[in-house]
Structures are given as C-alpha cells and as structure tokens.
Amino acid sequence: xxxxxxxxxYNSKVEGEVIVxxxxxxxxxxxxxxxxxxxxxxxxxxxxxxxxxxxxxxISRFGMExxxxxxxxxxxxxxxxxxxxxxxxxxxxxxxxxxxxKWVVAMGACASTGGMYRSYAVLQGVDRIVPVDIYIxxxxxxxxxxxxxxxxxxxxIASERSLKNLYxxxxxxxx
Amino acid sequence: xxxxxxxxxxQQFNSITSRPSTDWEAVNVPSEYxxxxxxxxxxxxxxxxxxxLTAIDLGINESPRFVTIYHFFSSINHNYFRVACExxxxxxxxxxxxxxxxxxxxxxxxxxYDMFGIKFQGHPDLSRILMWQGYPYYPLRKDFPxxxxxxxxxxxxxxxxxxxxxxxxxxxxxxxxxxQASTVKKREPKGYDESWSEQHPKPLx
Amino acid sequence: xQKQEKEISIAxxxxxxxxxxxxxxxxxxxxNMGPSHxxxxxxxxxxxxxxxxxxxxxxxxxxxxxxxxxxIAENMTxxxxxxxxxxxxxxxxxxxxxxYAITVEKLANLEVPPRCQAIRVIVCELxxxxxxxxxxxxxxxxxxxxxIFLYTFTxxxxxxxxxxxxxxxxxxxxxxxxxxVARDIPEGWLRRVGDFLDQLPPIIDEVDTLLTRNKxxxxxxxxxGIISKEDAIAYGLTxxxxxxxxxxxxxxxxxxxxxxxxxxxxxxxxxxxxxxDRYLIRMEEMRQSIRILKQAIAKVPSGPWYAxxxxxxxxxxxxxxxxxxxxxxxxxxxxxxxPQMPPGEVYFEAENPKGALGFYILSKGGGVPYRLKIRxxxxxxxxxxxxxxxxxxxxxxxxxxxxxxxxxxxxxx
Numbered sequence: 001x002x003x004x005x006x007x008x009x010y011n012s013k014v015e016g017e018v019i020v021x022x023x024x025x026x027x028x029x030x031x032x033x034x035x036x037x038x039x040x041x042x043x044x045x046x047x048x049x050x051x052x053x054x055x056x057x058x059i060s061r062f063g064m065e066x067x068x069x070x071x072x073x074x075x076x077x078x079x080x081x082x083x084x085x086x087x088x089x090x091x092x093x094x095x096x097x098x099x100x101x102k103w104v105v106a107m108g109a110c111a112s113t114g115g116m117y118r119s120y121a122v123l124q125g126v127d128r129i130v131p132v133d134i135y136i137x138x139x140x141x142x143x144x145x146x147x148x149x150x151x152x153x154x155x156x157i158a159s160e161r162s163l164k165n166l167y168x169x170x171x172x173x174x175x
Numbered sequence: 176x177x178x179x180x181x182x183x184x185x186q187q188f189n190s191i192t193s194r195p196s197t198d199w200e201a202v203n204v205p206s207e208y209x210x211x212x213x214x215x216x217x218x219x220x221x222x223x224x225x226x227x228l229t230a231i232d233l234g235i236n237e238s239p240r241f242v243t244i245y246h247f248f249s250s251i252n253h254n255y256f257r258v259a260c261e262x263x264x265x266x267x268x269x270x271x272x273x274x275x276x277x278x279x280x281x282x283x284x285x286x287x288y289d290m291f292g293i294k295f296q297g298h299p300d301l302s303r304i305l306m307w308q309g310y311p312y313y314p315l316r317k318d319f320p321x322x323x324x325x326x327x328x329x330x331x332x333x334x335x336x337x338x339x340x341x342x343x344x345x346x347x348x349x350x351x352x353x354x355q356a357s358t359v360k361k362r363e364p365k366g367y368d369e370s371w372s373e374q375h376p377k378p379l380x
Numbered sequence: 381x382q383k384q385e386k387e388i389s390i391a392x393x394x395x396x397x398x399x400x401x402x403x404x405x406x407x408x409x410x411x412n413m414g415p416s417h418x419x420x421x422x423x424x425x426x427x428x429x430x431x432x433x434x435x436x437x438x439x440x441x442x443x444x445x446x447x448x449x450x451x452i453a454e455n456m457t458x459x460x461x462x463x464x465x466x467x468x469x470x471x472x473x474x475x476x477x478x479x480y481a482i483t484v485e486k487l488a489n490l491e492v493p494p495r496c497q498a499i500r501v502i503v504c505e506l507x508x509x510x511x512x513x514x515x516x517x518x519x520x521x522x523x524x525x526x527x528i529f530l531y532t533f534t535x536x537x538x539x540x541x542x543x544x545x546x547x548x549x550x551x552x553x554x555x556x557x558x559x560x561v562a563r564d565i566p567e568g569w570l571r572r573v574g575d576f577l578d579q580l581p582p583i584i585d586e587v588d589t590l591l592t593r594n595k596x597x598x599x600x601x602x603x604x605g606i607i608s609k610e611d612a613i614a615y616g617l618t619x620x621x622x623x624x625x626x627x628x629x630x631x632x633x634x635x636x637x638x639x640x641x642x643x644x645x646x647x648x649x650x651x652x653x654x655x656x657d658r659y660l661i662r663m664e665e666m667r668q669s670i671r672i673l674k675q676a677i678a679k680v681p682s683g684p685w686y687a688x689x690x691x692x693x694x695x696x697x698x699x700x701x702x703x704x705x706x707x708x709x710x711x712x713x714x715x716x717x718x719p720q721m722p723p724g725e726v727y728f729e730a731e732n733p734k735g736a737l738g739f740y741i742l743s744k745g746g747g748v749p750y751r752l753k754i755r756x757x758x759x760x761x762x763x764x765x766x767x768x769x770x771x772x773x774x775x776x777x778x779x780x781x782x783x784x785x786x787x788x789x790x791x792x793x
Contacts, residue, residue, distance in 0.1 A: 040416060042423055043445055043789055044470035044552060047514075051540075054533035069418040085341050086307045087423060087444040089330025090415050092337060116463065118344040119448030120314055120323025121306065129337045140552060197724035198486055224613055226729065226760075227738055229753040244740065246727055246755075250613065250627060253634040255727060279616030282763045290450075305443040305792060314451055321451050362717055362746075 023163045031075070031101065032157040034063040035150070038074035038098070040091060042081030045108040048140040049080045057143035062150060071097040076153065077130075078146075082110035083123045095130045101165070103157070105134045105149060108141055115139060180220055180256075188212055194259050201257035209260050209271055213245070217276075222247035222256050225273065228283035230262070230291045232317045239264040241293055245273075262293055272297040290315035322346050408436055413777070415444045421518060421781065422788030424762070430774060438769035438777075440762055445792040453752035457718025458484050458558050461752070466552040468754065468790040471514050472507035472733045473551050474543070476790075479730035481556035482637055483739040484719070487726045488558075490690055494681045496560050497639035502573070502676045503546070503555065504638075504730075505669045509580070510539045510551075511733035512662045512669075519659060519782035520591055523600050528587055535583055538576055545569055558719045559694030560686025570677045577670050577677075584666055592660070601655040605768050605780040608653060615767070616760040619735030620661045621784060625653035631731040643672045655783035662785070693719040718747020734758055734785060756790035 039049050052059045059065055068074045071094045083091060095104065106126050109115035112135045114124035126132060133156060136149035179200060181193055188208055194201035204212050216222040227246040234240070241262040248255050262268035272295035273280040284295045285304040292313040295301055303310060307329040312319055322343040328334050413426040423444035429437040449468070453461050465480040466473040478500045485492065492500075513532040520528030540550040546569055547553040547562065555562050591597050607617065612625040622629055630647040632640045648664035650657035686694050695714045696707040713720075723745040729738040735757025742751040761784050769780060 044467055046422070047470060047551065051533065051537065054537070055530050056534065056537045069416070082445060082447055084444060084446055085328060086446065087415060088328060088339070089333045090444075092330070092333040094416055096336075114344065117447045117452070118346050119321055119452055120319070120341075120344065121446050121448045122344065123339075124342070124344055128339050129333065142550065195724070197489070197726045199727065201725070224616055226616055226618075226736070227727070227740060227753065227755040229740060229751075231742060231751050244753075246738070246740070248729075250629050257725075257727065277616075278611075278614050278767075279760060279763065282759065286759075303443075305446040307443070314448065319451075321448070321455055 024161065027162040028158045028160060031162070032154040034066075035076050035103075035153065035157070036066045036068055036074045037064050037076045037078045037105075037150075038069065038071055038094075039067050040077055040079045040081075040094070042079070042083065042087065043110065045080035045111070045140045048143055048146065049078060049107065052143035052146045057147060059147065059150070062147070062154070064150060071095070072099060074098060075101065076103045076105060078105045078107050079111040079126045079130075079132075080107040082115065082117055083126050084121050085123055086121070088123050088129050091126070092129045101160075101162070103133045103153060104130050105136065105153060106132045107136045107146060107149070109137060109139045112137065184212075184215075187215065194257070196257060199255040199257055201259060203259045203261075206260050206262070206271055209258070210273065210276065213247070213258065213273060214276060216247055216256060216258075220256075221249045221251045224248040224250055225277040225279045225283075226255075228273070228280055228287065230287045230293055230315075232291060232315065235318055239268070241268045241291055243270050243287065243293065267292050267294050269294045269296055271295070274298050289313070292316070411774075421786065424781075424786075424788060424791075426765075426777070428769075428774070428777075433773045433775075435770050435772055435774060435777070438766055440765050442759075442762065442788070443792055445788045447793065449754060449793040450752055453749055455748065457747040458721065458749065459714075459719060462556065463552070463554045466554055468756065468793065469511070469732060469734055469737065469758075469787050470552065470789045471787055472511035473553055474503045474507040474547075474555055475511075475730065475732045476737060477554065477556040478504050478638065479728070479732065479737045480739055481558055482730060483726060483728040483741060484558045484721065486728050487721050487724055487741055487743055488690075488693060488719075490559055490687055490693065492560060492687050493684050494639065495683045496685050496687075498676055498680045499561055499565060499685060500556065500638045501640060501643070502673060502680070505673050505676070506539060506542065506573070508669045508733045509666050509673075510536055512666045513539075515662055515733075515782075515785040516587065516591075516659065519779075519785070520587075520597075522778040522782040523597055525591060525594070525597065528590060531583060531587060535580060542569070542573060542576060545572070557686070557694060559690040560684075564685045565680070570680065573673065573677055577673055580670060581667070584663065588663060592663070598656065600776075601659060601779055601783065603652075604655045604772060604776050605783060606652060606654045607764060607768055611764065611767060612653065615764045617735070617764060618729075618757050618760065619732065620658055620665060621735065621761055623648065624650045624657040624661050626651050631729060631736055635729075637728075637730065643675045645669075645672045655779050658783040658785070690719075693721075714747075720747055721745065721749075729755070732757060734787060734790065735761060737790065754790070754793050756793060758786035758788070758791040761786050762791055 041049055051057060053065060053067060077095060077098060106112045110117060111126045114122050134149050134153045136145055138145050181200065184191060190205050192203045194203050226248045230241055230243045232241055239261045243260050243262060245258040246255055262270045270293055272284055274284065282304060284298055285301060287293050288295065288301050289303045289305050290313060302308060311326060312324055325343060326341045328339050328341055409430045411428045411430055413428060415423040415425045425441040427439040427441060428435050449464050452464060462477060465476045468476045513536050517529040517532035543553055544550050545566060547555045607625045609625050609627060612622050612627060626649060628649050633647055645668045648661050650661055691710060695711050700707040701711045721743045723743055725742045727738060727740045729736040737757055738755030740753040741749050744750045769777065
C-alpha cells in the first residue's frame, strides 16, 4: 500500500517483545514528534504564533508547546515577522548558537521574501542569511497555516537520512 | 471655536509669519527665536506638551532645504499648535535642540538626524536611532531611493559567514505612483525606477 | 592546648561586604538584554549597567523593526497605505486604520455619515478591549502568573472571530477607506457583538480576582516604575501611562472625534503612577469600553456607510462600476491616481489603546502624500525608560516594560 520512500514511525517486524526497524525511522520519529521551537517573534506574526500556542489552536498537540527562548535548547527557529538589516546580525548569531539538528521555518510573507516592505531597511527574505526549510505564506498566516507548516516540517524530518548525516561535517554555508 | 493667538504672538515676536494650515494654527518662526518662542508658548498659552517633532525635505533645489515642524498640545485647553522652523542652508543642516526644555524632544531629534541628517545643536547624544550606527545615508531625503543603496551589513562575523549585503530592494520597476501634473498622461502611475528586478539587475552605468 | 575558635555569625557578613564596597575591585557590570528576549515585548534592546542587582543606567536601543513606513508612504496612494497602518500597532490594528482615515479626511475636509462614525467607534473599542486583554495577559505572564495569558487569549479568539466576520481577516484588517469603511456590517453581527460583551465581564472579574489582590503581584508591582506628573508631561507620555500618573487627559473626551461625544463613559485616573496603577487603569478601561460598546450597538444609525458626495475620494460600489460609465471612470481614477486631496498640512491624534497615535500629512495635491509622519505613542512612552529604570533591580525590568505596554511596530515604524 505505502511505498518505501516515506516510512512513518516504526516500520517494523514485531517478534515477541523485539521490534526491528531502521535506525532512520526511529531517530526521525523521535525528532519530529518533539520539535522544540525557538520563536523569533519580531512583529505581527508573533501574535499569531502566540495564538497558535494558546488554547484554541493548541500547538502542544504536536509536542511543540515548549517554546524556549534559549537557542541552545531548541530545535527549530520560527522566524515570525519582518527581519530588518539591523536585526539580521543578531538573528544569524542566534541561529549559530543552536545545536544541530536544527531547522528554520520562515513564517509569513516578511520572513519569506520581505513581504510588502520593499524598502531600504528590510532584509528581503530571511533565506539570505540562514538556510530555510519551510516557508509559510500569509500576512499573517492563520494559526492553522502555521500548524500545517509545522506538519510539513515533521514530514520533512521523517524523510531525512539522519544516520548518514550524523557523521557528516556540518555545512553552514547557504548557497 | 478656535481662538487665534497669532496677533498676540506677533506683537511679542515680530519676525514670525502665519503658515497656511488645514486644521490647527501654524506659524513660521526663524531659528534664532525658536527656543524663546516655544517657552513663551508654554508659559503664556499653556502649550505644555511637545507631541511631535519632525522635518520635511522640500527638495534638492529648494533653499532652505529642510524645515523642522513642531507640534505642541495644551493639556488644559486641548488644542494643538504647529511651529515650523527653517534649518540652516548648509550641509549638514543645523537647528537648535529643544532637549533641555522638553525631554520628549530627545528621541525625536535623534530620529530627525537619522532620517534627514539635521544636526541639532545642544543635543546631549546625537546618534542614529532607527538605522544602525555607521549607516552612511539619510533615508528620508528626497534624493535617496526607496529601494535603498547597496552598503555593508552591520556585524562583520555575520558578513564573513553568509556573504550577505544590504542590497537595494527588488522593486521590479516600481514604486508606481502618479504625480500632480496637468495632463492625464503625465498623471498616470509609472515606474520611476528603471525597469529591473532580481533576475535582471540594474545595469551599472 | 585549646584552640580558640572564633565563631562567625551572620552579623559579620555585612561588615565583610562593606569592606568590598570600599574595594576598588568592585565594578559595575554591563548587561545586554538583547533584541531577542522573552521579557521585552518585541525587539527592544536594553543596555544596562548593573551594580550587583541594582540598575544604575539603562539605555534602550530601538530600530530593530524599522521598516521604512514613512518613505513607503511617499510612494503609495492614500488607500494603498492602509495595510501599512495595520502593522503599526499590530495588536489593535483597527484603531490605527481609523486614526489614519480620520486624518486624511480632515485634509479633505470630508464629513463621514453617522453610520460610518458609529461603526468606527464600535471597531475602535473592540480593538481597545483586544489590546488591553493582551497587555494584561502578557503582563501577568511576565510577573509569573502564566494562566492569565491563556484566559485572555481565549477571549481574544472570540474577538478575532468577530473581526473576521466583519472585515475578512483576523487581525491586520485594513478595514477603513478614505471616506468610509470597506464594507457594511453583516447581518446579525451586532447581536453577536452583544453576546460577546455579555459574557466578557465575568472573565474580567475572574482576572481581577486572580491578580488585583494577589499578594505576590502587588509586591512585584507596587511602587515600581513610578512616573511623576511632571515627567509624564515633559516626556510626552499619552494614554493609560499618562492617566496613571494623575493627568486627566483622554482625547476621546477632551477632543472628541468620530462621534465619541454621543456616548457616556468615565475615564479612570490613578494617583501614584506606578506599575500597579497602570494595570488597574487598563482593567477599568476595558469595563468602560464595554459600556461604550453597549450604547453604540444599541443605536447604530441607518444610512450610508461611506461619504456619498466624495466623488474623487471614495470608490463607488462595484455594482454601479460594472454597469455605468461615470462610476467606471471614477473608479479608474481613484484606483490609479489615488483619492485626490487638496494641498495642505494636517495633524490629528487619536486615542489608541497604547496612547495617542498621531499622523502628520503634508500634501501638495494629488493622490500621494508629500510627507507623512507617524507619531507612535510607544516611541514616546519608551523614551522615559532611561529616567525611571535606574534604581530598580533587574527583576523589576520585565514588570516596568510590561506595565508601559508598548509595541515595537509603532515605535520603530
């Protein structure tokens, strides 16, 4: 029924009390179900991020309610809001402090491409300084859209070659 | 409804002129009398709050080029008063600072310096407030394009790692807006920036 | 031989620390509360000099959200700029839209019909409730009471549903146009607003019970961040921060706009000007907003919701544009060249939830302003930080910042 390109959870043979599975499946399953976001809440999208964390659009259903403001303790940086050139340096330094594996979600139009602010002071897309995994469009995106983006991130994590990447040298350049 | 203070003020300060305004009363004051005039407004007419301080760039060819506008509010009579004062016609333009009398002017004057390059004499710490220290241009001047001019990003370690720069924003030929002109053809919104975008960057002429 | 042991008591320790104070080695520490920090609401950077735990100097650095709104305004028509005004105070966007629309209408000397004014008042007061709910929720969270945040956000979600029904967007609504509003009130919306208002006071009372007499909250907020009357006027503070210091100034009562003179409400004033007073003022303002709203929704006048005689300013309804030549031409001119404004300059301040939001427009005619200055209340409210923070402890800083209730969107523009 399902082909072998995407393996969710334990793709396993259960014999007695022994579960046999691929290392990738287990590692990815653990990683994707407890993504701890670091909210880089800069502007209006931060309000929708807070609303996604509040009780109506509960983000803790996906294991992501642990919004740590410390980059050392988080997995995913959600850039929510307009990034100006003045803020860009601080943002890159915070990204560098995160421990890998790390992902970046550009939430909203301003973080993805500069949005409607085509001006002298706005960084035209946060992907100019950090590598972005998921782009969420909207101004601001509804919390449902943010949750959809986080589910896409979970699917992306599930399809990574984690075991191979464990021994690969960390590559921080963008293009 | 609105009482005019202009005649009383004119007797005290002879060199002020009335400024046409749509709503509140406005005067033009020469910069030598600015501090005295504003203190007179505060003590005699109860305009005790400085609510706004800004500047206008009248155009490259105008002389003087910059005018600072002050808005005063009376918390007792609940009306506003506008004061316009021309800056010196030098480069950089200068103006007297009102920070010693109204601490509210501190940040507003820093912003006017940041955006227009007007140096306020007597300001305790005139440095950039909205753009980063070391930004070489004054953004709100009329000869500065909306998209910006290419410079270096602040933060050397970040620049080394990412090779990012402050680039002109890709406006794709925009901003599109009309100007006040006589014929409809001239009033049509046109791209005032030459047509260029991210795929086809502006050719260096 | 007995060794003589000297007992060290607690009383010895202060003398030891006083020895350190005279020591030249004691130096102050510079701490950077960086732009990304959970307690600063938005991107504000504070450079602090600390002697132990006491702050000796505080220098705020702003500009991390400067997006160039004023330069953009010189290149946009008056109606095209409305989405940018949403994002100034992005917690109560509707009140920014109304303030901007009234400013431009003053430039054109345009009177909007009473129904439009009533809709604008309703929308402004709902935005005020929304902003204060978030302000108190986040303030409580900073002080340690995390549940308040979830309670107030539930109410804000109900408000968002109302806004979405009226304008099409949860927030960042871009609802007003020059000369009116974007669309009329839908069927039954006023009844739903009434239902929302009926179930809101018990929730405010619940937050009241949790916070107002809470010993921990009182200890954390009383006598913290006191702003004197003279300082408040000298630094240009407006809004709840000014009224907490004892100045009776509310632009809705003193310089009424958009029909506010038709509604009866009180303006809460406090005496001391500390963080606790600012919190109490916001709680009471929410109750007064409910009072205004109940009066407003009971007597919304019927009639047009836009200025019908504003031929060059407000686009005619689409049904007519699609069928008649004259309306088609008007629509074309307004969309391409913008609402035609006479030359002149105007300044108008509206009572926003955060303070007085002012717009100064210098127009040389045409559909695009020559200069537009936005006077953000948070810009002026934050300038008082170097004065009131020194002398407090570091853990008081989130309380002071939360009580000032600023937004970086309108501070940096």
